[in-house]
Structure formats: C-alpha cells, structure tokens
Amino acid sequence: xxxxxxxxxxxxxxxxxxxxxxxxxxxxxxxxxxxxxxxxxxxxxxxxxxxxxxxxxxxxxxxxxxxxxxxxxxxxxxxxxxxxxxxxxxxxxxxxxxxxxxxxxxxxxxxxxxxxxxxxxxxxxxxxxxxxxxxxxxxxxxxxxxxxxxxxx
Numbered sequence: 370x371x372x373x374x375x376x377x378x379x380x381x382x383x384x385x386x387x388x389x390x391x392x393x394x395x396x397x398x399x400x401x402x403x404x405x406x407x408x409x410x411x412x413x414x415x416x417x418x419x420x421x422x423x424x425x426x427x428x429x430x431x432x433x434x435x436x437x438x439x440x441x442x443x444x445x446x447x448x449x450x451x452x453x454x455x456x457x458x459x460x461x462x463x464x465x466x467x468x469x470x471x472x473x474x475x476x477x478x479x480x481x482x483x484x485x486x487x488x489x490x491x492x493x494x495x496x497x498x499x500x501x502x503x504x505x506x507x508x509x510x511x512x513x514x515x516x517x518x519x520x521x522x
Contacts, residue, residue: 380413385420419435430449431453432447433465433466447494467522477520479519503519
C-alpha cells in the first residue's frame with residue numbers, strides 16, 4: 370500500500386469535482402433535504418473555502434475542506450471513497466485541515482455531521498481526533514438530525 374499524501378486542490382478540477390459530487394450523493398442518500406448541510410460540488414470554489422484531496426499515487430481517495438469563519442473554522446465535505454474506507458484517509462485529511470487551521474491562527478474548528486447510523490464512522494473519526502460534542506455554531510439550528518463537534522486549537 371502506497372503512502373497517503375494530502376494536498377490543497379483546486380475545487381474546480383475534475384478530480385475534486387468528482388469527489389465532492391460523491392460526497393454530495395452520499396449526503397443526499399443519507400439525509401432528508403430539510404436537514405442536509407452538504408454543499409454541491411460547484412460551491413467549493415468560494416474564496417473562504419480551502420479544499421484538500423488525499424492521494425495514493427495518482428489516485429484521489431478522499432477530500433475535506435476548511436471554511437474560514439473569521440478567527441475560527443468549519444470543516445466541510447469530509448469524504449472517503451467507499452473502496453478506501455478504513456485505511457486512514459479521513460485521519461490524514463482531518464490532520465491536514467487541523468494543521469492549516471492552527472497555522473492560520475484559528476481559535477477553534479467545528480463541524481456538523483449527521484446523527485444517524487450512516488455517519489457513525491465520521492463521528493468516531495472526530496471523537497478520536499479530540500473533538501467534543503458541542504452545540505450549533507454559525508447559522509446551524511439545533512435539530513436531532515445534526516451532531517455538532519468542536520476542537521479548541
């Protein structure tokens with residue numbers, strides 16, 4: 370197995386768009402529309418977002434993004450291809466995002482993920498990385514379909 374490397378990517382690129390679309394499709398299949406906070410692939414070229422892709426050789430396996438909230442950050446679009454799950458892809462992407470948030474002087478990073486079983490692995494990933502359950506942030510509502518996590522930096 371080759372080493373997983375994580376690098377900033379142009380969200381408009383074909384590979385990035387494919388991964389972001391896979392994330393969108395997963396979220397659409399797992400979350401009712403009224404509780405869905407995933408963003409469509411074309412929204413990731415916004416200037417307040419930075420996207421990372423995880424690579425093994427020349428194959429992209431996963432992605433994640435950081436939205437600058439002004440002194441803090443929001444983690445978005447964490448996704449690993451089904452064929453690469455359980456291999457540390459999510460851990461590698463999350464570590465790169467946290468390192469970047471620290472380097473940018475952010476006080477904390479937070480995220481919203483689903484509370485249903487389809488997102489159980491994601492919740493375990495965030496808890497293992499030191500994130501604690503928290504309440505809503507930014508413009509999120511406190512609804513049973515969402516689980517919120519925060520990590521102080």
